[in-house]
Amino acid sequence: MTWLLTGGAGYIGSHVTEAMQDAGVPVVVLDDLSTGRASRLRPTVPLVKGSVLDTATVRTVIRDHDVTGVIHLAGKKSVPESMTSPLHYYRENVTGALALLEAMRAEDVNQLVFSSSAAVYGTSDADYVTEDSPTLPDSPYGRSKLVSESMIRDAAAAYGLDSLSLRYFNVVGCADPALVEINGTNLFPLVFDALQRGDHPVVFGADYPTRDGSCVRDYIHVEDLADAHVAAVRAVSVGASQKAVNVGCGAGHTVFEVLREIGVMTGLDTTPEILPRRPGDPASMVAATALAERVLGWKAQRDLSQMVASAWHAVTATSQGKPEMTSVPSIGTS
Protein backbone atom coordinates (compact mmCIF):
# COMPACT_ATOMS: atom_id res chain seq x y z
CA MET A 1 0.00 0.00 0.00
CA THR A 2 2.81 2.41 -0.85
CA TRP A 3 1.86 5.83 -2.23
CA LEU A 4 3.94 7.39 -4.98
CA LEU A 5 4.45 11.14 -4.61
CA THR A 6 5.48 12.74 -7.88
CA GLY A 7 7.18 16.06 -7.15
CA GLY A 8 7.63 14.94 -3.54
CA ALA A 9 10.92 16.86 -3.20
CA GLY A 10 9.20 20.19 -3.88
CA TYR A 11 7.98 22.76 -1.38
CA ILE A 12 4.48 21.32 -0.98
CA GLY A 13 5.50 17.75 -1.84
CA SER A 14 8.08 17.57 0.95
CA HIS A 15 5.49 18.73 3.49
CA VAL A 16 3.02 16.14 2.15
CA THR A 17 5.73 13.44 2.28
CA GLU A 18 6.34 14.22 5.96
CA ALA A 19 2.61 14.21 6.76
CA MET A 20 2.17 10.86 5.00
CA GLN A 21 5.09 9.35 6.90
CA ASP A 22 3.78 10.74 10.19
CA ALA A 23 0.41 9.12 9.36
CA GLY A 24 2.20 5.78 8.88
CA VAL A 25 1.65 5.52 5.11
CA PRO A 26 4.68 4.14 3.20
CA VAL A 27 5.83 6.50 0.42
CA VAL A 28 8.20 6.70 -2.52
CA VAL A 29 9.10 9.95 -4.27
CA LEU A 30 9.63 10.42 -8.01
CA ASP A 31 11.12 13.82 -8.78
CA ASP A 32 13.29 15.19 -11.57
CA LEU A 33 14.75 17.72 -9.10
CA SER A 34 14.18 20.56 -11.58
CA THR A 35 12.93 22.75 -8.74
CA GLY A 36 12.94 20.13 -5.99
CA ARG A 37 15.72 19.38 -3.52
CA ALA A 38 16.71 15.91 -2.29
CA SER A 39 17.75 17.59 0.98
CA ARG A 40 14.07 18.30 1.73
CA LEU A 41 13.43 14.57 2.24
CA ARG A 42 14.04 12.54 5.38
CA PRO A 43 16.70 9.86 4.87
CA THR A 44 14.00 7.18 5.24
CA VAL A 45 12.20 8.34 2.07
CA PRO A 46 13.12 6.44 -1.12
CA LEU A 47 13.77 8.99 -3.90
CA VAL A 48 13.86 8.08 -7.59
CA LYS A 49 15.27 10.83 -9.79
CA GLY A 50 13.29 10.90 -13.02
CA SER A 51 10.53 12.59 -14.96
CA VAL A 52 6.86 11.81 -14.71
CA LEU A 53 6.80 12.21 -18.50
CA ASP A 54 8.84 9.03 -18.77
CA THR A 55 6.13 6.36 -18.59
CA ALA A 56 8.65 3.50 -18.43
CA THR A 57 10.30 5.01 -15.34
CA VAL A 58 6.95 5.61 -13.65
CA ARG A 59 5.91 2.00 -14.35
CA THR A 60 9.19 0.69 -12.93
CA VAL A 61 8.77 2.76 -9.75
CA ILE A 62 5.20 1.49 -9.37
CA ARG A 63 6.33 -2.14 -9.73
CA ASP A 64 9.50 -1.87 -7.64
CA HIS A 65 7.74 -0.20 -4.72
CA ASP A 66 4.39 -1.98 -4.87
CA VAL A 67 2.57 1.33 -5.38
CA THR A 68 -1.21 1.33 -4.93
CA GLY A 69 -1.92 5.07 -5.12
CA VAL A 70 -0.38 8.28 -6.44
CA ILE A 71 -0.31 11.90 -5.26
CA HIS A 72 0.59 13.86 -8.38
CA LEU A 73 2.32 17.09 -7.34
CA ALA A 74 4.98 17.30 -10.05
CA GLY A 75 4.58 20.25 -12.35
CA LYS A 76 5.35 23.87 -13.12
CA LYS A 77 3.55 26.55 -11.11
CA SER A 78 4.38 30.09 -12.21
CA VAL A 79 1.48 31.93 -13.85
CA PRO A 80 3.67 34.62 -15.53
CA GLU A 81 6.16 32.02 -16.77
CA SER A 82 3.26 30.08 -18.28
CA MET A 83 2.33 33.20 -20.29
CA THR A 84 5.75 33.34 -21.94
CA SER A 85 6.34 29.55 -22.16
CA PRO A 86 2.86 28.08 -22.62
CA LEU A 87 3.97 24.98 -24.53
CA HIS A 88 6.47 24.13 -21.81
CA TYR A 89 3.60 24.32 -19.27
CA TYR A 90 1.29 22.17 -21.39
CA ARG A 91 4.05 19.59 -21.87
CA GLU A 92 5.07 19.43 -18.22
CA ASN A 93 1.61 19.70 -16.67
CA VAL A 94 -0.76 18.19 -19.24
CA THR A 95 1.50 15.63 -20.95
CA GLY A 96 2.95 14.84 -17.51
CA ALA A 97 -0.52 14.02 -16.16
CA LEU A 98 -1.33 12.01 -19.30
CA ALA A 99 1.88 9.96 -19.08
CA LEU A 100 1.20 9.30 -15.41
CA LEU A 101 -2.38 8.17 -16.10
CA GLU A 102 -1.12 5.82 -18.83
CA ALA A 103 1.46 4.32 -16.49
CA MET A 104 -1.13 3.93 -13.72
CA ARG A 105 -3.54 2.26 -16.14
CA ALA A 106 -0.86 -0.11 -17.44
CA GLU A 107 0.09 -1.09 -13.89
CA ASP A 108 -3.50 -1.22 -12.61
CA VAL A 109 -3.08 1.56 -10.02
CA ASN A 110 -6.49 3.05 -9.37
CA GLN A 111 -6.13 5.74 -6.71
CA LEU A 112 -5.05 9.31 -7.44
CA VAL A 113 -4.88 12.65 -5.62
CA PHE A 114 -4.02 15.54 -7.93
CA SER A 115 -2.51 18.98 -7.15
CA SER A 116 -4.82 21.39 -8.88
CA SER A 117 -5.16 25.10 -8.25
CA ALA A 118 -7.63 27.93 -7.65
CA ALA A 119 -6.15 29.30 -10.89
CA VAL A 120 -8.73 27.13 -12.69
CA TYR A 121 -11.40 29.65 -11.65
CA GLY A 122 -9.72 32.67 -13.22
CA THR A 123 -11.13 35.99 -12.07
CA SER A 124 -14.21 35.20 -10.03
CA ASP A 125 -16.44 37.89 -8.55
CA ALA A 126 -18.21 35.51 -6.15
CA ASP A 127 -17.80 36.19 -2.41
CA TYR A 128 -16.94 32.53 -1.90
CA VAL A 129 -15.71 30.39 -4.79
CA THR A 130 -17.43 27.00 -4.81
CA GLU A 131 -16.38 23.98 -6.84
CA ASP A 132 -19.37 24.73 -9.10
CA SER A 133 -18.25 28.30 -9.83
CA PRO A 134 -17.34 28.91 -13.49
CA THR A 135 -13.89 27.69 -14.48
CA LEU A 136 -12.44 30.35 -16.78
CA PRO A 137 -8.68 30.30 -16.20
CA ASP A 138 -6.74 33.43 -17.21
CA SER A 139 -3.43 31.69 -17.93
CA PRO A 140 -1.91 28.65 -19.63
CA TYR A 141 -0.99 27.50 -16.11
CA GLY A 142 -4.64 27.54 -15.00
CA ARG A 143 -5.74 25.89 -18.24
CA SER A 144 -3.09 23.18 -17.87
CA LYS A 145 -4.57 22.31 -14.46
CA LEU A 146 -8.13 22.37 -15.78
CA VAL A 147 -7.26 20.10 -18.74
CA SER A 148 -5.50 17.71 -16.35
CA GLU A 149 -8.56 17.63 -14.10
CA SER A 150 -10.71 16.79 -17.15
CA MET A 151 -8.38 13.98 -18.24
CA ILE A 152 -8.46 12.53 -14.75
CA ARG A 153 -12.27 12.68 -14.62
CA ASP A 154 -12.54 11.01 -18.04
CA ALA A 155 -10.09 8.29 -17.01
CA ALA A 156 -12.03 7.82 -13.77
CA ALA A 157 -15.30 7.40 -15.68
CA ALA A 158 -13.79 4.97 -18.19
CA TYR A 159 -11.48 2.88 -16.02
CA GLY A 160 -12.84 3.06 -12.49
CA LEU A 161 -10.04 5.27 -11.12
CA ASP A 162 -10.80 6.78 -7.69
CA SER A 163 -9.49 10.34 -7.75
CA LEU A 164 -9.69 13.72 -6.09
CA SER A 165 -8.34 16.97 -7.53
CA LEU A 166 -7.41 19.41 -4.77
CA ARG A 167 -7.71 23.06 -5.81
CA TYR A 168 -5.17 24.83 -3.60
CA PHE A 169 -5.65 28.50 -2.76
CA ASN A 170 -2.63 30.64 -1.63
CA VAL A 171 -0.17 28.27 -0.02
CA VAL A 172 2.20 29.84 2.54
CA GLY A 173 4.19 28.96 5.65
CA CYS A 174 6.75 26.27 6.33
CA ALA A 175 7.17 23.44 8.83
CA ASP A 176 10.96 23.61 8.82
CA PRO A 177 13.50 25.91 7.14
CA ALA A 178 14.88 22.92 5.22
CA LEU A 179 11.55 22.71 3.36
CA VAL A 180 11.36 26.42 2.49
CA GLU A 181 9.73 27.48 -0.77
CA ILE A 182 12.09 28.65 -3.51
CA ASN A 183 10.88 31.17 -6.10
CA GLY A 184 7.50 31.53 -4.43
CA THR A 185 5.10 33.73 -6.31
CA ASN A 186 2.47 34.90 -3.85
CA LEU A 187 2.36 37.90 -1.51
CA PHE A 188 4.50 36.46 1.29
CA PRO A 189 7.75 35.90 -0.65
CA LEU A 190 7.34 39.21 -2.46
CA VAL A 191 7.03 41.11 0.82
CA PHE A 192 9.84 39.21 2.52
CA ASP A 193 12.13 39.83 -0.41
CA ALA A 194 11.39 43.57 -0.34
CA LEU A 195 11.99 43.73 3.42
CA GLN A 196 15.28 41.85 3.13
CA ARG A 197 16.41 44.35 0.48
CA GLY A 198 15.38 47.22 2.77
CA ASP A 199 12.61 48.29 0.35
CA HIS A 200 8.97 49.06 0.95
CA PRO A 201 6.62 46.24 -0.10
CA VAL A 202 4.59 47.09 -3.16
CA VAL A 203 0.78 46.91 -3.07
CA PHE A 204 -1.08 46.88 -6.38
CA GLY A 205 -4.33 48.74 -5.86
CA ALA A 206 -5.81 50.21 -2.68
CA ASP A 207 -9.16 51.16 -4.19
CA TYR A 208 -10.87 47.77 -4.38
CA PRO A 209 -14.38 47.36 -2.95
CA THR A 210 -13.03 45.47 0.09
CA ARG A 211 -12.94 46.34 3.81
CA ASP A 212 -9.70 48.34 3.51
CA GLY A 213 -9.35 48.78 -0.26
CA SER A 214 -6.69 46.10 -0.81
CA CYS A 215 -7.22 42.66 -2.37
CA VAL A 216 -8.53 39.78 -0.27
CA ARG A 217 -7.01 36.31 -0.62
CA ASP A 218 -7.46 32.96 1.10
CA TYR A 219 -4.09 31.92 2.57
CA ILE A 220 -3.54 28.36 3.71
CA HIS A 221 -0.67 27.06 5.83
CA VAL A 222 1.27 24.39 3.94
CA GLU A 223 1.05 22.06 6.97
CA ASP A 224 -2.77 22.28 6.84
CA LEU A 225 -2.54 21.58 3.12
CA ALA A 226 -0.35 18.53 3.81
CA ASP A 227 -2.93 17.25 6.31
CA ALA A 228 -5.60 17.71 3.62
CA HIS A 229 -3.62 15.33 1.39
CA VAL A 230 -3.54 12.66 4.07
CA ALA A 231 -7.31 13.11 4.44
CA ALA A 232 -7.70 12.90 0.65
CA VAL A 233 -5.67 9.69 0.52
CA ARG A 234 -7.95 8.20 3.17
CA ALA A 235 -11.07 9.40 1.30
CA VAL A 236 -9.85 7.98 -2.02
CA SER A 237 -8.94 4.72 -0.30
CA VAL A 238 -12.61 4.26 0.62
CA GLY A 239 -13.88 5.18 -2.83
CA ALA A 240 -14.32 9.00 -2.89
CA SER A 241 -13.92 10.02 -6.51
CA GLN A 242 -14.36 12.39 -9.41
CA LYS A 243 -14.64 15.55 -7.37
CA ALA A 244 -12.59 18.70 -7.44
CA VAL A 245 -12.29 20.03 -3.90
CA ASN A 246 -11.23 23.52 -2.78
CA VAL A 247 -8.45 23.55 -0.22
CA GLY A 248 -8.34 26.88 1.54
CA CYS A 249 -9.19 28.32 4.94
CA GLY A 250 -12.57 29.66 3.89
CA ALA A 251 -11.60 33.10 5.22
CA GLY A 252 -9.82 35.91 3.47
CA HIS A 253 -7.18 38.41 4.58
CA THR A 254 -6.53 41.71 2.88
CA VAL A 255 -3.06 42.62 1.70
CA PHE A 256 -2.91 45.35 4.35
CA GLU A 257 -3.84 42.85 7.08
CA VAL A 258 -1.03 40.56 5.96
CA LEU A 259 1.44 43.47 5.93
CA ARG A 260 0.36 44.46 9.45
CA GLU A 261 0.88 40.90 10.68
CA ILE A 262 4.31 40.72 9.04
CA GLY A 263 5.22 44.06 10.64
CA VAL A 264 4.20 42.81 14.09
CA MET A 265 6.04 39.51 13.62
CA THR A 266 9.28 40.92 12.21
CA GLY A 267 9.42 44.31 13.91
CA LEU A 268 10.12 45.80 10.47
CA ASP A 269 8.44 48.75 8.80
CA THR A 270 5.96 47.27 6.31
CA THR A 271 4.55 50.60 5.13
CA PRO A 272 3.76 49.85 1.49
CA GLU A 273 4.32 51.69 -1.74
CA ILE A 274 0.90 51.82 -3.41
CA LEU A 275 0.86 51.28 -7.17
CA PRO A 276 -2.14 51.08 -9.54
CA ARG A 277 -4.14 47.87 -9.80
CA ARG A 278 -2.71 45.06 -11.95
CA PRO A 279 -4.98 43.88 -14.75
CA GLY A 280 -6.67 40.57 -13.95
CA ASP A 281 -6.35 40.76 -10.16
CA PRO A 282 -9.79 40.00 -8.68
CA ALA A 283 -10.81 42.04 -5.61
CA SER A 284 -11.39 38.90 -3.59
CA MET A 285 -10.76 35.13 -3.93
CA VAL A 286 -11.91 33.07 -0.96
CA ALA A 287 -12.63 29.34 -0.98
CA ALA A 288 -15.95 27.83 -0.04
CA THR A 289 -14.81 24.90 2.09
CA ALA A 290 -18.01 22.95 2.80
CA LEU A 291 -17.15 20.25 0.26
CA ALA A 292 -13.66 19.74 1.72
CA GLU A 293 -15.17 19.38 5.16
CA ARG A 294 -17.70 16.85 3.87
CA VAL A 295 -15.53 14.80 1.49
CA LEU A 296 -12.21 14.98 3.34
CA GLY A 297 -13.43 15.44 6.91
CA TRP A 298 -10.78 18.16 7.08
CA LYS A 299 -10.65 21.83 8.02
CA ALA A 300 -7.65 24.18 8.16
CA GLN A 301 -6.40 24.76 11.72
CA ARG A 302 -3.59 27.31 11.50
CA ASP A 303 -4.14 31.07 11.54
CA LEU A 304 -2.43 33.98 9.79
CA SER A 305 0.06 34.63 12.60
CA GLN A 306 1.25 30.99 12.40
CA MET A 307 1.59 31.30 8.63
CA VAL A 308 3.62 34.50 8.88
CA ALA A 309 5.80 33.33 11.78
CA SER A 310 6.73 30.01 10.16
CA ALA A 311 7.37 31.57 6.74
CA TRP A 312 9.53 34.37 8.15
CA HIS A 313 11.48 31.93 10.33
CA ALA A 314 12.18 29.75 7.29
CA VAL A 315 13.30 32.67 5.14
CA THR A 316 15.59 34.19 7.76
CA ALA A 317 17.09 30.84 8.77
CA THR A 318 17.75 30.03 5.14
CA SER A 319 19.40 33.34 4.36
CA GLN A 320 21.62 32.85 7.43
CA GLY A 321 22.68 29.53 5.90
CA LYS A 322 21.22 27.32 8.62
CA PRO A 323 19.42 24.65 6.59
CA GLU A 324 21.23 22.63 3.99
CA MET A 325 20.02 24.36 0.86
CA THR A 326 21.71 25.09 -2.40
CA SER A 327 20.19 28.54 -2.83
CA VAL A 328 18.30 31.14 -0.88
CA PRO A 329 14.66 31.88 -1.71
CA SER A 330 14.34 34.60 -4.28
CA ILE A 331 11.51 36.75 -5.49
CA GLY A 332 8.83 35.18 -7.66
CA THR A 333 6.95 36.92 -10.39
CA SER A 334 3.34 36.83 -9.18
Ligand SMILES: NC(=O)c1ccc[n+]([C@@H]2O[C@H](COP(=O)([O-])OP(=O)(O)OC[C@H]3O[C@@H](n4cnc5c(N)ncnc54)[C@H](O)[C@@H]3O)[C@@H](O)[C@H]2O)c1
Ligand atom coordinates in the same frame (compact mmCIF):
# COMPACT_ATOMS: atom_id res chain seq x y z
N1 LIG B 1 2.75 26.69 -4.37
C1 LIG B 1 1.49 27.05 -4.59
O1 LIG B 1 1.04 28.08 -4.10
C2 LIG B 1 0.59 26.18 -5.45
C3 LIG B 1 -0.74 26.57 -5.61
C4 LIG B 1 -1.59 25.77 -6.38
C5 LIG B 1 -1.11 24.60 -6.96
N2 LIG B 1 0.19 24.24 -6.79
C6 LIG B 1 0.66 23.00 -7.42
O2 LIG B 1 1.24 22.18 -6.44
C7 LIG B 1 2.29 21.39 -7.01
C8 LIG B 1 3.54 21.55 -6.16
O3 LIG B 1 3.88 22.93 -6.11
P1 LIG B 1 5.12 23.46 -5.27
O4 LIG B 1 4.76 24.81 -4.79
O5 LIG B 1 5.56 22.44 -4.28
O6 LIG B 1 6.19 23.62 -6.42
P2 LIG B 1 7.70 23.10 -6.48
O7 LIG B 1 8.27 23.66 -7.74
O8 LIG B 1 8.40 23.37 -5.21
O9 LIG B 1 7.49 21.53 -6.61
C9 LIG B 1 7.28 20.86 -7.83
C10 LIG B 1 8.10 19.59 -7.77
O10 LIG B 1 7.87 18.82 -8.96
C11 LIG B 1 9.13 18.43 -9.49
N3 LIG B 1 8.93 18.26 -10.93
C12 LIG B 1 8.64 19.22 -11.84
N4 LIG B 1 8.47 18.68 -13.06
C13 LIG B 1 8.67 17.34 -12.92
C14 LIG B 1 8.62 16.21 -13.80
N5 LIG B 1 8.35 16.35 -15.11
N6 LIG B 1 8.86 14.98 -13.30
C15 LIG B 1 9.14 14.81 -11.99
N7 LIG B 1 9.20 15.82 -11.09
C16 LIG B 1 8.95 17.07 -11.55
C17 LIG B 1 10.09 19.53 -9.13
O11 LIG B 1 11.45 19.14 -9.13
C18 LIG B 1 9.60 19.86 -7.71
O12 LIG B 1 10.19 19.03 -6.75
C19 LIG B 1 2.47 21.88 -8.45
O13 LIG B 1 1.78 20.98 -9.31
C20 LIG B 1 1.78 23.24 -8.44
O14 LIG B 1 1.26 23.59 -9.71
C21 LIG B 1 1.04 25.00 -6.05
